[in-house]
Amino acid sequence: MALSNPDSLAGPSSEWRHSELRFPGVQGSRAQAHLENTVAVFLPEICRSLTLVPPLPLPYSSCPAVGAALLVCVSLQALLMGSPLRFDGRVVLVTGAGGGLGRAYALAFAERGAFVIVNDLGGDFKGVGKGSLAADKVVEEIRRKGGKAVANYDSVEEGEKIVKTALDAFGRIDVVVNNAGILRDRSFARISDEDWDIIHRVHLWGSFQVTRAAWDHMKKQKYGRIIMTSSASGIYGNFGQANYSAAKLGLLGLANTLALEGRKSNIHCNTIAPNAGSRMTQTVMPEDLIEALKPEYVAPLVLWLCHESCEENGGLFEVGAGWIGKLRWERTLGAIVRQKNHPMTPEAVKANWKKICDFENASKPQSIQESTGSIIEVLSKIDSEGGVSANHTSHATSTATSGFAGAVGQKLPSFSSAYTELEAIMYALGVGASIKDPKDLKFIYEGNSDFSCLPTFGVIIGQKSIMGGGLAEIPGLSMNFAKVLHGEQYLELHKPLPRAGKLKCEAVVADVLDKGSGVVIIIDVYSYSEKELTCYNQFSLFLVGSGGFGGKRTSDKVKVAVAVPNRPPDAVLTDTTSLNQAALYRLSGDWNPLHIDPNFASLAGFDKPILHGLCTFGYSARHVLRHFADNDVSRFKAIKARFAKPVYPGQTLQTEMWKEGNRIHFQTKVQGTGDVVLSNAYVDLAPTSDISAKTLSEGGELQSTLVFEEIGRHLKDIGREVVKKVNAVFEWHITKGGSVGAKWTIDLKNGSGKVYQGPAKGAADTTIILSDEDFMEVVLGRLDPQKAKWDGR
Known part of the structure; x- marks a missing residue:
């Protein structure tokens, strides 16, 4: 599908007033880390919007009608992909911008409104010589097209001079793209000291000098975007490039640290490993490959990573030919090969080598804290258990497996829990409700006409039933409770909790899972008022160090956590916790x-006491309820969250929320550090009850009407191309309040296509029934059409 937009920005070969953007078609394949080669002009908006275009699962390849229907949904999202990414007023410094990648970056930034410093020493790809011609030509090209740019001819080893050029010309520095580089390829035995030194001076030392010169200015203005340029040679190694590989991997380490240090000042640093034709690669790549690897196929990623709306920080991306992939570290579970008070031997290493190198069930550490945390866990295990011998006996494995399996289905003693308004108020205060917000008064004042119990108070009721010691009495669950971590939590309300009451809780071990490094115990807790089910909890407890017994890894009994959408959140709320928050929350039990x-x-490895995970859980649920349900507890149906990292009392919680129909996805971060502390979380809300159920006049009061009319206007220009791809007629039934409010037909089978109100004039290939609200959520990219189908919407 091609959309022509006279207000958008141009491709590299046209003037900056008009362009054509092509979207990849819907295909019957699973999600891949690449873009199909259907992008005529590769724009940074495509990088931003990739997550808005959901790939279809394989079954749709055999169902053209349904696949085509979802193509229409995807097309609606594409129509509203958003305005171009602009850099008006931003000052961008690109090193090595006289040709190749640097030139493509400089031109792209300039055509989107940035003031550009075009730095280039003017030498050859070996770093020999200098001159002003390369930089001047790029500056002239930018100015000829109406942009603003100045040239700089200094070596990147003189970073202060380069940044001074930016400050003298434009008064600030917002973006640094460290792109300058040279080659001195030799086999390892033939590398001279000069070959080694000059590569590191230009690539690593030069990037350090330029970035350091800009750093303090970025910190003062609380804004900065930095790109480091690594390469596949640095990531994987390459024959004849030992000097180049070492410098390029060094840049990744530098970038990772800058991402951490700059985060609190809104300075983001990312690393790219591009494949593109340039002055450097023209001697090592064939001409036809250089043509296929145009620098213009790399620039859109750089622009997206440098835009103020991009939250990516500390990422590593390979990019080339219109393909982009993100890299991450992966680590095996490994093996403990020593015992307490015994020497560690190479024989033990040899005996465990297969396990050491086995990437099944591998972890993916993202920080030094996660890396060292596992070492602390190992030391604890050695101290408490004397270490792990080189060979487990089959008998021991069998015993462990049967022991844990025997726990499944075992019930804990019944537990009754009574509470009054006092306990409900104490809980609300414990999760941040305050008189500062008048809307919170209904949760903390029993005399309020709408006094209510916060829905997540239900976890307190359920938690009490498993804290009475009954879990330790379950056969097969002998455990050290000091090693138990709360992994995930699910709560479902069948009706709002009463302001006071007495509930009877029944708990059962639903399943036990072997995660290798530990055991996950799934406990279901049902809470009844009289004989009526009021709420249901599912606790996922992780027992560190007890895995590897050969049990199953997954269970259909688990309430699955769901990743948040890969787009900017629809709403963000923050709350600063008190230094006494944990002391207050614990009073709830x-x-x-x-x-x-x-x-x-x-003793647990923390500098100071940490906040309860369920306290953070309560804060986040309160944020969702407040923003999307106006604190109406009758709309709260369920919540699921995964506990990712600890929070310290006094820190500020930031809840990021995405609306997809009646499901609100969310994640909670610690403001200042950016650490995600609750992940893969969501709240399910009941639909609003104030929508009239009456049948609407045909098309009246429906938001979708304007969208169908807009689709019809676009089809006048591009209809024939779409008809060739789709070849189907779709009849849409748009509902509101449970009744059909309008019928629309999108004919993508005949002529140049047509959109008209009313049923299909003939047989429709597919009829789609969708509420007006959900239709608009799909159009705005907030609701995945696949999810809507499978959820019965």
Whole structure:
């Protein structure tokens, strides 16, 4: 599908007033880390919008009608992909911008409104010579097209001079693209000291000098975007490039640290490993390959990573020929090869080598804390268990497997829990409700006419039933409770919790899963008022160090966590916790000393007591309820969250929320560090009850009407091309309040296509029934059409 937009920006070969953007067609393949070669002009908006165009699962390849129907949904999203990414007023410095990648970056930034410093020493690809011609030509080209740019001819080893050029010309520096580079390829035995030194001076030392010169200015203005340029040679190694590989991988380490140090000042640093034809690669790549690897196929990623709306930080991306992929570290679970009070031997390493190198069930550490955390876990395991011998006996494995399996289905003793308005208010205060917000008064004042119990108080009721010691009595679950972590939590309300009441809880071990590094125990808790089910909890507890017994890894009994949409959130709320937050929350019944006793917290590896995960859980649920349901507890149906990292009392919680129909996806971060502490989370809300159920006049009061009319206007220009691809007639029934409000037909089978109101004039290939609200959510990219289908919407 091609859309012509006179207001958008141009491709590299046209003037900056008009362009054509082509979207990849819907295909019957699973999601891939690449773009099909259907992009005529590769724009940064495509990088931003890739997550808005969901790939179809394989079954749709055999169902053209349904696949084509979803193509229409995808096309609606594409129509509203958003305005071009602009850099008006931003000052961008690109090193090595006299040709190749640097020139493509400079031109792309300039045509989108940036003031550009075009730096180039003017030498050859070996770093020999200098001159002003390369930089001047690019500056002239930018100015000829109406852009603003200045040239700089200094070596990147003189970073201060280059940044001074930006400050003198434009008064600030917002973006640094470290692109300058040279080659001195030799086999390792033939590399001279000069070959080694000059590569590191230009690539690593030069990037350091330029970035350091810009750093303080970015910190003062609380904004900065930095790109480091690594390469596949640095990531994987390459024959004849030992000097180049070492410098390029060094840039990745530098970028990772800058991402951490710059985060609190809104300075983001990312690394790219591009494949593109340039002055450097023209001697090592055939001419036809250089043509296929145009620098213009790399520039859109750089622009997206440098845009103020992009939140990516510390990422590593390979890019080339219109393909983009993100890389990450992966680590095997490994093996403990020593025992307490015994020497570690190479024989033990040899005996465990297969396990050491086995990437099944591998972890994916993202920080040094996660890396060292596993070492602390190993030391604890060695101290408590004497280490792990080189060979487990089959008998031991069998015993462990049968022991855990025997726990499944075992019931905990029944537990009754009574509470009054006092406990409900105490809980609300514990999760941040405050008199500062008048809307919170209904949760903290029993005299309020709409006094209500917060829905997540249901976890307190369920938690009490498993904290009475009954879990330790379950056969097969002998465990050290000091090693138990709360992994995930699910809560479902069958009706709003009463302001006070008495509930009877029944708990059962639903399943036990072997995760290799530990055991996950799934506990279901049903809470009844009289004989009526009021709420249901599912606790996922992770027992560190007890895995590897040969049990199953997954279960259909688990309430699955769901990743948040890959787009900017629809709403963000923040709350600063009190230094006394954990002390207050524990009064609701969670007496774990980890949250109050500094000595106990120290034994667990924390500098100080941490906040209860369920307290953060309550804060986040309150944010969702407030923003999307106006604190109407009757709309709260369910919540699921995964506990990712700890929070310290006094830190500020930031809840990011995405609306997809009646499901609100969310994740919670610690403001300032950016750490995600609750992930893969969602709240399900009941639909609003104030929508009239009356049948609407045909098309009246429906938001979707304007969208169908807009599709009809676009089909006048591009209809024949779409008809060739789709070849189907779609009849849409748009509902509101449970009744059909309008019928529309999109004919993508005949002539140049047509959109008209009313049923299909003939047989429709596919009829789609969708509420007006969900239709608009699909159009705006907030609701995945596949999910809508499978959810019965």
